[in-house]
Amino acid sequence: MSSSLHLSLIRPAAKIKKRLAQVTALPPDNPSGILRIMEEPAPTKPAAALTPEKVFTDYAPRIYNLARRMLASDVDAEDVTQDVLLQVVRKLDTFRGESAFPTWLHRVTVNAALANRRKKAAREKHQLSDPLDHFLENGHHNGPIRRWAVDPKYRVLEKETHQLIERAITGLPEIYRDVFVLADVEGLPNAEIGEMLHLTLPAVKSRLHRGRLLMRTALAPHFEEVA
Amino acid sequence: MTITCRELAELLIDFVAGELPPEHHQRVEHHLECCPPCLTYLETYRMTIQVTRNLPCQPIPPELIEKLRAALKEIKDI
Secondary structure, eight states: OOHHHHHHHHHHHHHHHHHHHHHHTSOOSSOTTSOOTTSOOOOSSSOOOOOHHHHHHHHHHHHHHHHHHHHTOHHHHHHHHHHHHHHHHHTGGGGTTOTTHHHHHHHHHHHHHHHHHHHOSOOOOSOOOOGGGSBOTTSSBSSOOOOBOOOTTOOSOOHHHHHHHHHHHHTSOHHHHHHHIIIIISOOOHHHHHHHHTOOHHHHHHHHHHHHHHHHHHHHHHHBOOO | OOOOHHHHHHHHHHHHTTOSOHHHHHHHHHHHHHOHHHHHHHHHHHHHHHHHHTOOOOOOOHHHHHHHHHHHHHHHHO
16 A cells, blocks of 8 residues: 555544544533623622622623513513512522622522513423434434534624524524523533422423534534535 | 444533543543444544534524513502
């Protein structure tokens, strides 16, 4: 075998090993540095007591964003934000200066969003499709899998890209959307999500995984490299 | 024992979280070494997680800010 032919046979395998090393070297699922929407802002001075004004300024946008992503509706998110904010301000004395406040706020917001959804007569009627069904009977992919032309480490994505991702979240079926938003947007641990939504840990993981696969499928046509 | 592409896809959530038992982890890595489509699938699965985590907080609509301020004022006045 000539040396050039030998090299051409070796190179693809070496390339795959290099890509595999890069992928497996990425940080784990919940690195401490991720953005957590309800997280208390980093204090630059000693923590101030929680006042209605502070709650309004620091937390109202976060309540609004969580509700909007869970409910996929600006109008419903506005109702929930108002309900939650008033509820929180009325009970503020209980949480003055306590670190449990963000966790409690998450729970109040999730409960209010779920209650808002229950009130609605129109439920999702479409069939749930399982993204894992998109494989052939022999277990192979049912089409080409293309690489994406997006740098995930680039933290300031374009506004259009944000809108694209928000639309994909909105398009998720409710049962996957709730878990996906709480886990991957809010950065909450799976166990905490299970408590909030009254789900077992395996159920949380199953829904999160399917939510991610559906998001991947929705984003792929926009991010794939041109063949 | 080898695994199929579909079986690998089912294991991705635990694989990226580093929660797969060693014997399963090894099978996934072995499959990825031989299957470029699955390697790309894994890369794009991870990218999906990462781009979602970079989402910014959208500003509250001005009309809602007004409504909330009015509601807060009512509480303070009680």
